[in-house]
Amino acid sequence: MPSRRMIILGGLGTAGALVVGYALWPSHRLERADKLDAKSGERFVANWIKISPDNSVTVVVPHCDMGTGIFTALPQMAAEELDADWSTVKVEAAPSDTLFANGALAEGFILTGRHMTADQLPAFLRGTVANTFRTIAGFMNLQVTGGSSAVRATGVYGMRVAGAAAREMLVKAAAARWNVATDECTTKSNHVMHAASGRSLGYGELAAEAAAYTPSSTPTLKPKSAYTLVGKPIPRVDIPKKVDGTTNYGLDVKVPGMSYAAIKISRVFGGKLKAVSVGDVLKMRGVQKIVQLEDAVVVVADRFWRARDAVASLNPVFDNGANGGVTSAQITARRTAALKSSDLKSDLKTGSGADALSGGRIVEATYQVPYLSHAPMEPMNATALYKDGKLEVWSGTQDGLGARAQCAKTAKLDMANVTYHLMPMGGGFGRRLPGFFNFLDYAVQTAMAMPGTPVKLLFTREEDMQHDYYRPNVMSRFRAALDAKGMPVAWTNDYTTDGGADEQAHIDYGIPNQDVRYAKVPTHVPTGPWRSVEASWHGFFIESFVDELAHAANMDPVAYRLQLLDEKPRHAEVIRQAAARAGWGTPMPNGKARGIAMFESFETIVAHVVEIEVAPDGTLKVDRVVSAVDCGSAVNPDGLKAQIEGGIIYGLSAALFGEITIDKGAVMQQSFPDYDVVRLAQCPQIEVHIVESGAALGGAGEPGTPPIAPAVANAIFAATGIRVRELPLKNASLAAARPQSARL
Amino acid sequence: MTFQLKVNGQTHEVDVEHDAPLLWVLRDELGLTGTKFGCGISACGACTVHVNGEAIRSCVTAVGTVVGADITTIEGLSAKGLTPVQQAWIDHQVPQCGYCQSGMIMAISALLAKNPSPTDNELAESITNICRCGTYPRIRNAVHSLAKA
Incomplete structure (x- = not known):
């Protein structure tokens, strides 16, 4: 007979949709949670929910804080179902312990005896979870924050259920005390009430008795109409400590007796350290040790700037291997050749596929996007102490448990001997996901070389930028056949990939014959998820090409898209909303124009209408972005707007300036001067409009990013007649612009 | 030394x-x-x-x-409690990751001491601090709310 957990979680992935809840903890796990994480008097009543004798409620969030607001949105969802008074709700980060793994959905999948392949992985985790983490051991150690998944996975299937289950248990405890039926009891503001007798008990008084009941994994959930917290723009709980400098990021960790380490890593990826001449460096003030690693040299000193200056004075010799001569031009040539070869693999074929290109008018275009660095404001760092066979690590990552597992692996220690303190982080954007922990490896190895001394290893901005896991450089070629009315009857798309097929290459537009193929072109440049992952490139490619088709058909780009979205009413509505709010179709002054793009990613649909201006000398200014977003329903509308604003600006930085280039096998860019980003001066006015469709919740952190680059490129075409097919836009010459009558 | x-x-x-x-x-x-x-x-x-x-x-x-x-x-920055700038940052829910905000608040506080109601252009010219989370629209709103206050 299958276990309870199997029943609860067994349906995962079978129908492609996640329709079941997290397993709730049985009582022995609650006891373990009490031992691990409950402070004096507190009791865990259900997963992540602690109730204190003073009647306050603490929600333990099994995620990291990288600024996306989930430390507010997730507790909102739990408190809603618990009928908790928000003013009594405290929020804590969960320990990096398997008990608080949020890979429970995956764990349940494994318990059913299935192995997970890329195709079976829930769609929102694909592209986020590294291949190596599609293993049983990896899933057990998954506590990930990524894939815009916190609210729609942990929140929908976890927090709500835990809150409602805890409420039911508290009601049972009160009913037992009063010897009344549970359905005579009601709850409000951390109290169970019995109206008939006028009695009331606080949750704090009931917690211990409530915890003895088995939590239901199918408690009754509130209807949306009864919500008092969810759907409200509740101020974020983390913000007060972020305006007075008291948030303690990984960079700010203080451990008594701590030393500081600076690193110089092989400029060429995969290079090996051959030799380093130490010279007088050990005599420099404060320098304590020089540590030679496989591909790097580290200097440990009593202060960071001394370590930094000392490592800068070293001239290590690296064996660059076979990649020491690679250039961006060579990589581009390889991608071009791959798309021309006959060795393309089929990703998707509908109707007669490419055969349908034989009739009608053919439109063709090839696009390319560059490698990108994440460049979060806080450079990568970790503090580690190895003492008496035990390792203690402090760092900000998007997976505390995965980080702990990685530290154990690097140190060759049992997990039980590794403590990991997950710190708030100065930006994540995918850089700190599992599989991309080079900074942890270096910090742990350095600490192992100095037993007893805590060491904080910090990348300089230059090391951070040159040893990232980059958004891939991708090339994509389209051909479409248009019928007599200008509508596409065939759509073919060949794209390059560093890994496998990209789900985001599949379009939402209704075109009868589609043929999508890919060519694997791996390079030595390490790549990884970058805010919105593959949607960041396919969004630009697809939405630019659809715009080209509209212009080829001599049709309005909004009307054209709407005609192709007959079967996608939500997508069409998002376009209509963005267009209406932006005044699409009203005249613009000469040199100014609007552009639109719409893209669904992480199950959220976003359309941006941008207004731009191209000066006669070619200078581009993005004035305004009007955005419509349908993520089903907003848990915290202001938090959602902030994430869309942030997604737009992150994508705009990349669209305007972002470009990592390779020469002699190494990244050429070093810091913000040569990897520029949007500042106040380039930041457009942004309006975000929420479309409440009531559909299943989609993500918020990433979906704002994909449509911004194509919306700007489409506006440039409308303003100038110049079609930009390669990013970043700083490289495009708009000076030869042919000002067109502004008709959009 | x-x-x-x-x-x-x-x-x-x-x-x-x-x-x-x-x-x-x-x-x-x-x-x-x-x-x-x-x-x-x-x-x-x-x-x-x-x-x-x-x-x-x-x-x-x-x-x-x-x-x-x-x-x-x-x-x-403040001997007691929050400065109006810090309070405006809370009121307008400015920070996301928050890492750049110490520097941002210091830069803007110095600007406002000289020019209490900067235009968008003046703000953009004097505040070149980077925020990767993209809190600029809220920074603008917060600064303008202080000018009105």
């Missing part, structure tokens, strides 16, 4: 090199970690502090050049 530094109204003695960066002296010698490291080359503004009321980038400021000056960090 020993230097006397006046930080947030208190005098501290530090034994460091003349050219030790003020940022790291504040953080590692004095434990004032509210001031952040972003680039080390004065390109991002995360390390902004006040020296005699002027916003400066402490990552490229040699300690030896600020001896005797009044240095203010985010920890010393």
